[in-house]
Amino acid sequence: MERQTADDLVAVCDHCLTPIPDGAGVLEIDIAAADRALRRWRVKAGPDPLAVYATTPGARPVRWSTRHHDCGRPPRSPYTITVERIRTWPGLLHWGSHLADKYWLPATDWHDLTGRAIEPLRAAVSGILPAHPRDPHDGPVGDRPR
């Protein structure tokens, strides 16, 4: 059987919105922030063993971020996956299995992140989109002269 060498997945930087080549970036989460979010949620949700973080009204998951090494800044307590380690469907499955035993995972948007990879129509690929994507935090948004 011929081994398929093409990548299945493309990592796109949250900051500059361009693809991240192998060795140039990471997918990461702030595990201290996820721990804090989970502790706050547990106080609010109480001892109910059937309570689910993702379906609790008002519980906001900590976002995984995708960035070039030179874009943005790493979180204070990063858990990092280099992009070249998550370029294939088996790689994504591997990481999902590996992360399943992390107590803080439910307080993150991992399942939404993977859901968008599997169902790209859930990602921002339709609607009113910028012809030239840019970081809205890096300047004005809309039809303003530069």
Ligand SMILES: [Zn+2]
């Ligand atoms: Zn970037």
